[in-house]
Amino acid sequence: MSRELGPAMSGASSLVKSLEAAGVEVMFGIPGGAILPAYDPIFDSSIRHILVRHEQGAGHAATGYAQATGRTGVCIATSGPGATNLVTPLADAAMDSVPLVAITGQVPSAAIGTDAFQEADIRGVTMPITKHNYLITDPADIPRAIAEAFHIASTGRPGPVLVDIAKDALQAMTNFTYPSKISLAGYKPQVEPEDQAIRDAAALIAQSTKPVLFVGGGVIKAEAHKELMRLAELTGAPVVTTLMARGAFPDSHRLHLGMPGMHGTVAAVTALQKSDLLITLGARFDDRVTGKLSSFAVNAKVIHADIDPAEIGKNRYADVAVIGDLKHIMKALIPAIQNEFKKSHPDLVPWWKQMGSLRATYPVGYTAPENGEIAPQYVIERISDISGPDSIYVAGVGQHQMWASQFVKFEKPRTWLNSGGLGTMGYAVPAAMGAKVGKPDKTVWAIDGDGCFQMTNQELVTCALNNIPIKIAIINNESLGMVRQWQTMFYEGRYSNTSLESKRVPDFVKLADAMGCAGLRCERTEDVDAVIKEAMSINDQPVVVDFRVFKDAMVWPMVAAGTSNDEIMIARGLAPDWDSQEL
Amino acid sequence: MSKHTLAVLVENSPGVLARVASLFSRRAYNIDSLAVGPTENPDISRMTIVLNLEGHVLDQVMAQLYKLVNVIAICEMPLETTIQRELLLVKVAPGAKRSEVLTLVRQFQAKIVDEDDDVLTIESTADSEIIEGLLSALTPFGIKELVQSGLVALERGTAALSDRTLSAQGISTEHDISRTQADYQN
Numbered sequence: 001m002s003r004e005l006g007p008a009m010s011g012a013s014s015l016v017k018s019l020e021a022a023g024v025e026v027m028f029g030i031p032g033g034a035i036l037p038a039y040d041p042i043f044d045s046s047i048r049h050i051l052v053r054h055e056q057g058a059g060h061a062a063t064g065y066a067q068a069t070g071r072t073g074v075c076i077a078t079s080g081p082g083a084t085n086l087v088t089p090l091a092d093a094a095m096d097s098v099p100l101v102a103i104t105g106q107v108p109s110a111a112i113g114t115d116a117f118q119e120a121d122i123r124g125v126t127m128p129i130t131k132h133n134y135l136i137t138d139p140a141d142i143p144r145a146i147a148e149a150f151h152i153a154s155t156g157r158p159g160p161v162l163v164d165i166a167k168d169a170l171q172a173m174t175n176f177t178y179p180s181k182i183s184l185a186g187y188k189p190q191v192e193p194e195d196q197a198i199r200d201a202a203a204l205i206a207q208s209t210k211p212v213l214f215v216g217g218g219v220i221k222a223e224a225h226k227e228l229m230r231l232a233e234l235t236g237a238p239v240v241t242t243l244m245a246r247g248a249f250p251d252s253h254r255l256h257l258g259m260p261g262m263h264g265t266v267a268a269v270t271a272l273q274k275s276d277l278l279i280t281l282g283a284r285f286d287d288r289v290t291g292k293l294s295s296f297a298v299n300a301k302v303i304h305a306d307i308d309p310a311e312i313g314k315n316r317y318a319d320v321a322v323i324g325d326l327k328h329i330m331k332a333l334i335p336a337i338q339n340e341f342k343k344s345h346p347d348l349v350p351w352w353k354q355m356g357s358l359r360a361t362y363p364v365g366y367t368a369p370e371n372g373e374i375a376p377q378y379v380i381e382r383i384s385d386i387s388g389p390d391s392i393y394v395a396g397v398g399q400h401q402m403w404a405s406q407f408v409k410f411e412k413p414r415t416w417l418n419s420g421g422l423g424t425m426g427y428a429v430p431a432a433m434g435a436k437v438g439k440p441d442k443t444v445w446a447i448d449g450d451g452c453f454q455m456t457n458q459e460l461v462t463c464a465l466n467n468i469p470i471k472i473a474i475i476n477n478e479s480l481g482m483v484r485q486w487q488t489m490f491y492e493g494r495y496s497n498t499s500l501e502s503k504r505v506p507d508f509v510k511l512a513d514a515m516g517c518a519g520l521r522c523e524r525t526e527d528v529d530a531v532i533k534e535a536m537s538i539n540d541q542p543v544v545v546d547f548r549v550f551k552d553a554m555v556w557p558m559v560a561a562g563t564s565n566d567e568i569m570i571a572r573g574l575a576p577d578w579d580s581q582e583l
Numbered sequence: 584m585s586k587h588t589l590a591v592l593v594e595n596s597p598g599v600l601a602r603v604a605s606l607f608s609r610r611a612y613n614i615d616s617l618a619v620g621p622t623e624n625p626d627i628s629r630m631t632i633v634l635n636l637e638g639h640v641l642d643q644v645m646a647q648l649y650k651l652v653n654v655i656a657i658c659e660m661p662l663e664t665t666i667q668r669e670l671l672l673v674k675v676a677p678g679a680k681r682s683e684v685l686t687l688v689r690q691f692q693a694k695i696v697d698e699d700d701d702v703l704t705i706e707s708t709a710d711s712e713i714i715e716g717l718l719s720a721l722t723p724f725g726i727k728e729l730v731q732s733g734l735v736a737l738e739r740g741t742a743a744l745s746d747r748t749l750s751a752q753g754i755s756t757e758h759d760i761s762r763t764q765a766d767y768q769n
Contacts (some may be wrong), residue, residue: 123598127605132652135597152652186594186655310646 006177011139012037012170015103016045018146021178024074026050026065026437027103028058032078033118035105037170050437050466053458055082057430059089060456063098064434067417068392068442070223072099072154073434079105080118083164084125088424090160091129095421096244097221099158101149108168109137123164131159137166139174147179156189157308158221189307193324198332200320201279201303205333206340208277208301210351211237214260217244217420218282218306218326220413225249227330228281234334234341235279236348238355240268242283244420247410257359261289262559263402266362266568266576269557271355273565274583275300282306282326285315286421287561295564305329354583362557362576364406369550374525376475376549377403383445383473384408386532391443392417392435396428396452399481402555404447426455432470433463443471443536450476450502457511463542464516471535472517472544477551478503485554489572503548512544521546586615587641588660588667588736590744591630594653595621602651603630612644613637616669618733622745627655629744631735658744660736667736671707671714672696673729675721684724691717702727 009017015038019027026048031039042049052058055077062073073093077086083104093100107116123135132152134145142165149161205211213235219228225248232239232255239249240260249256258265260272272278272289278300283289290296293315304311304318305326312321322329366377380403384393389411395401395418410416417435419427432446453474463470475481484498502508512519518538522531522545535543557570570576593599600619607614615633622629634644645657660667671693677684684703688695693707707717711734718729738744 124601127598127602128609131650184652186649187652308650310643310650312646313640313643 004177005175007175008173009176010037010041010170011142011165011172011174013041014139014142014174014176015146015165015170016041016047017176018143018178019047019074020045021143022146022150027074027076028052028061028065028434029076029103030055030058030078030082032082032105034079034107034167035076035082035103035170036078037167038076038103038105038165049076050462052430052462054456055085056088056426057433057456057459057462059086059100059102060092060424060427060430061434061437061459062100062102063089063093063096064394064417064431065438066098066100066434067431068414068435069438070414071438072101072150074101074103076103077105078118079107079122079167080120082118083122084120086162087125087129088422090126090162092419092422092424092427093160094129094131096419097158097217098160099153100160101146101153102160102162104162104164105170106135106164106166109166110168112137112166122162126162129160130162131157133162133164135164135166137169139169139172142169142174143176143178147182148184151182152184152187156187157218157306190309190323191325191328193305193322193329193332195332197320197322198329198336201305201322201333202336202340204277204301204303204320205235205279205337206344206346209346209348210274210276211235211346211348212271212275212278213237213239214272214278214280214283215239215241215245215248216281216283217242219245219248222282222307222326223413224327224330225413227327227334230334231330231337234337237279238271238352240264240271242286242289243405243418245283246405246416247413250411251409252411257355258364259405261286262291262561263406263555263557264289265359265364266557266570267355267359269559269565269568270358270583272297272300274354278302280304280306280318281330284311290315291559291565292563295566354581357581358576361581362570364557366553366556368525369553371550372525373550374522374528374547376400376477376547376553377407378525379473379475379522379528379547379549380404380447381407382528383447383532386529386536387443387445389415391415391445392432392439394418394428394432394435394444394446396446396448397423397425398449398452398483399477399485399553399555400447400449400452400475402482403475408447425449425452428452429456429470429472430459432472433459433468436463436468436470446470446472448472448474449481450474450478450508451480451500453508454500454502454506457515460512460515460517460542460544468542469539470542472542474508474544474546476502476508476546476548477553479551481551482555484551488552488554489560508544508546512542517542517544519544519546521548523548585636587634587636588662588665588734589632589634589645589648590658590660590736591632591648591654592622592656592744593628593630594655595626595628596653599628599653602653603632603648606647606651610639610644610647612639616733618735620735624745627745631660631733633734656744660738665736665738667710667734668708669711669714669734670732671705671709671717671729673705673707673718673721674727675703675705675724676701676727677703677724680724684721687717687720691720693717
């Protein structure tokens with residue numbers, strides 16, 4: 001079959017045409033030597049290019065955009081340091097299964113391997129932290145590589161794909177033809193589950209008297225929250241949502257027990273521990289959820305439904321593996337369960353009596369600091385109440401992230417963005433920027449720590465100049481709070497290098513002002529609501545609020561790293577009163 | 584038994600060996616040997632990987648391998664149903680015991696491929712057990728140097744891995760990949 005030659009143009013134009021053909025509406029990046037040829041056609045393109053201040057910001061912004069919209073995020077950088085600055089966001093996106101395409105310039109092909117100026121083997125560097133990657137040296141390969149990159153990034157288990165393009169391939173003339181179909185011999189994600197697996201899963205569910213719907217981030221990726229609601233209502237089983245799944249199921253729902261894991265609720269952690277059947281939906285048995293693996297849910301059988309077959313049995317043996325897209329899986333599972341329920345319907349009343357009692361006895365809570373300073377949890381709780389469940393909440397990593405996951409009341413999917421797997425401090429500001437670009441009509445709150453904020457706040461300049469009015473709540477406890485908490489608990493209070501002194505320097509209000517943002521400060525509990533409302537009223541520029549909070553507040557409950565979930569503590573040295581519970 | 588031999592069909596594309604090696608290193612899977620070479624299809628290379636699995640499950644290793652986009656097919660090659668071969672080149676300096684070495688070479692169906700007054704260079708193509716046997720028999724005579732290839736394996740009989748997974752143009756629609764393998768196609 002002879003292929004018709006498309007119009008003649010440069011490799012760079014072919015790249016931009018390919019990105020347009022892939023449906024890209026926005027990309028985040030910074031030009032530089034090797035990628036420079038691409039920036040010329042970008043100048044004329046319909047694609048909005050947002051000029052960031054650091055490539056890491058471009059990567060996290062693309063991730064925030066992807067997490068908020070479900071579309072594939074795009075970032076672009078030059079060779080060498082431009083490309084290596086994308087390493088953290090790529091690793092972050094790989095851990096959290098975010099569809100991302102990163103375009104990088106590479107030194108001219110003749111110079112590859114000579115340690116040329118701004119040369120880095122970014123394909124080699126990113127091999128273990130991307131779903132796939134390419135090095136393109138022939139301009140004729142550009143459209144196919146871009147088409148494949150978007151296909152791979154957005155299908156199956158989503159993930160980041162990097163396309164590294166040599167400068168001479170961007171400069172050379174080529175003919176542009178965007179492939180109409182993609183055929184990858186080694187990439188065929190299974191969407192439809194096997195009938196037998198569905199029947200086996202339904203049979204186990206019908207027999208279980210202590211089931212838990214163990215919901216992971218995969219449910220959000222698969223846009224399967226409606227199916228989850230139907231499945232939950234049908235089975236009546238308790239639902240727990242992992243850190244990546246907050247919002248997949250409404251917090252206000254009677255079947256919801258909250259978040260499991262290291263800082264999960266007593267009810268959610270205990271439900272998994274005491275269950276006889278984990279109905280696992282797009283979760284990956286992360287160590288922060290399971291605690292000590294050998295003591296995790298020892299009496300439970302496991303149904304593991306996931307699009308990624310390599311997750312099956314990776315950490316926990318699966319009695320029934322259901323491979324496929326979660327939306328399809330749940331659609332198939334619901335009638336299969338209805339069928340089984342005609343034969344026998346398990347009685348979950350005793351199970352709910354236990355779990356309901358735990359939920360009522362141990363809600364997430366906090367005590368007001370005795371010295372009268374603001375409780376960080378209170379700030380987050382008020383932001384959630386005032387801004388409401390339609391807002392998007394983006395967190396950094398640490399105490400403030402855990403408090404946000406506990407105290408924001410999530411009702412809808414794609415309203416909670418955070419760095420779950422990699423735990424990337426500095427994620428919040430650029431990710432919030434990306435989320436706001438993707439969802440300009442939504443209020444976007446970054447709930448950030450004073451440590452995280454100082455890693456990536458340069459992107460506030462980008463926000464100010466590009467009319468991206470995000471809101472930043474700095475939960476300023478003038479320290480690396482989570483590390484400090486561990487030092488309190490496990491290092492006898494020896495606070496080695498965790499004091500940031502950020503109530504002294506920098507002055508966040510002045511910093512905000514210098515970056516073209518509104519800067520507010522809140523130092524008293526009674527002012528919290530008024531300051532939040534003031535921040536809510538400013539929509540023509542980004543807002544930064546310096547909430548100066550009590551520095552010794554700790555995140556509870558907690559399962560210490562490497563210990564069993566059975567050893568959950570509700571406060572320092574305090575276990576739940578198991579004797580009063582009938583478990 | 585924690586040793587497994589896998590035949591892996593991969594796209595003949597740059598970096599594919601690095602991807603496989605990087606995966607094994609990152610997930611702490613031990614490779615005993617790895618041999619890679621061209622196949623009857625110029626677009627496809629074939630790797631034969633001998634794994635020493637301690638604490639890892641074969642299914643998990645295969646599933647992780649399948650996640651590499653360039654990996655097209657994986658098949659376990661059990662000893663009973665496959666022909667397995669390694670190549671050994673070894674230099675021995677037998678001194679006065681030259682004739683004893685020549686007898687060993689005949690017994691093991693190996694051959695002398697180079698010789699001078701002091702040194703015999705022996706070639707053997709055989710399965711791992713025979714190669715090991717030959718080497719231990721030669722050790723007392725003084726091994727100066729040796730080089731061994733990775734193991735390669737092919738199914739006995741008419742079965743062909745490439746038939747089940749590929750036609751000359753790409754993926755065959757005539758033969759289904761067995762279900763286990765299809766399950767791992769992600």
